[in-house]
Amino acid sequence: MTAPREDELRDALEQIRARLARAAEAAGRDVETIELLPVTKFFPASDVAALYRLGCRSFGESRDQEATRKIEELRDITDCPGIRWHMIGRIQRNKARSIGEWADTAHSVDNAKVVGALDRSASDALERGARPDPLRVFLQVSLDGDESRGGVDVTATGRIDDLCAAIDDAAGLSFVGLMAIPPLGADPDAAFARLAEEHHRVQERYPQRLDLSAGMSGDLEAAVRHGSTCVRVGTALLGARPLTSPPEVTRVTPSSQTTESSDSPETGHRSSPHEGSSR
Numbered sequence: 289m290t291a292p293r294e295d296e297l298r299d300a301l302e303q304i305r306a307r308l309a310r311a312a313e314a315a316g317r318d319v320e321t322i323e324l325l326p327v328t329k330f331f332p333a334s335d336v337a338a339l340y341r342l343g344c345r346s347f348g349e350s351r352d353q354e355a356t357r358k359i360e361e362l363r364d365i366t367d368c369p370g371i372r373w374h375m376i377g378r379i380q381r382n383k384a385r386s387i388g389e390w391a392d393t394a395h396s397v398d399n400a401k402v403v404g405a406l407d408r409s410a411s412d413a414l415e416r417g418a419r420p421d422p423l424r425v426f427l428q429v430s431l432d433g434d435e436s437r438g439g440v441d442v443t444a445t446g447r448i449d450d451l452c453a454a455i456d457d458a459a460g461l462s463f464v465g466l467m468a469i470p471p472l473g474a475d476p477d478a479a480f481a482r483l484a485e486e487h488h489r490v491q492e493r494y495p496q497r498l499d500l501s502a503g504m505s506g507d508l509e510a511a512v513r514h515g516s517t518c519v520r521v522g523t524a525l526l527g528a529r530p531l532t533s534p535p536e537v538t539r540v541t542p543s544s545q546t547t548e549s550s551d552s553p554e555t556g557h558r559s560s561p562h563e564g565s566s567r
């Protein structure tokens with residue numbers, strides 16, 4: 289017999305996998321080329337343990353403090369060999385040292401200072417044998433040019449090229465692709481089409497196959513249509529998060545990044561109108 293929560297997660301996981309399979313089929317793509325990344329922010333370590341038992345191996349977290357606490361709690365619950373943690377939220381430079389220790393992958397890198405800090409931390413961890421591989425890094429791009437919400441302006445191709453090169457050249461990091469979150473209220477199809485264009489442009493400069501981290505609970509079909517190779521799914525899998533005020537409400541000034549540096553609970557990017565529509 290399994291716990292009710294595990295049954296609930298098994299059903300949700302089945303549904304989201306079926307949804308992903310339908311999206312892949314509709315796009316004429318092989319579903320095996322698209323990673324499902326469960327986003328466990330705001331949910332307890334016991335949920336991670338349950339999803340691990342159900343076959344998930346990678347998990348997305350958006351805050352360093354919550355992630356490190358959860359990783360420790362999980363160690364107390366059970367041993368999870370092969371588990372990988374992905375940092376998907378805004379990265380403050382003073383948290384880069386910690387993130388370089390626990391994260392297998394960082395999806396949300398968008399400036400040179402953070403690239404440098406993550407490289408130092410991951411290189412150091414590699415040397416000590418505290419991590420097996422370089423930190424996998426996605427460059428986050430902003431599809432509406434509002435860099436205060438994270439990401440490098442997609443039209444700033446010079447800066448994008450420089451940052452990709454810096455990531456690719458860093459010994460402690462490996463450059464694995466681009467990531468984006470569609471702007472609030474934007475048509476996800478148009479946003480992901482723009483992202484796909486930039487993904488193709490950057491891909492031409494690199495021999496390794498670059499991934500595309502795009503799509504969440506509300507818009508994964510559109511992301512899959514436009515070539516996503518990693519969908520980050522929270523709500524549709526784990527349920528509604530306890531605090532889901534959009535960043536626009538909690539932010540002190542529209543362009544200020546200070547609320548993000550105060551380690552305030554960040555539920556993510558937005559409360560999307562179509563969030564949870566799959567359930």
Ligand SMILES: *Cc1c(COP(=O)(O)O)cnc(C)c1O
Pocket residue numbers: 327329350376377469503504505506520521522523524555556557560563
């Ligand atoms: C929270 C979050 C997600 C998951 O969003 P859902 O709509 O709950 O699936 C995906 N990506 C990022 C960057 C997030 O912060």
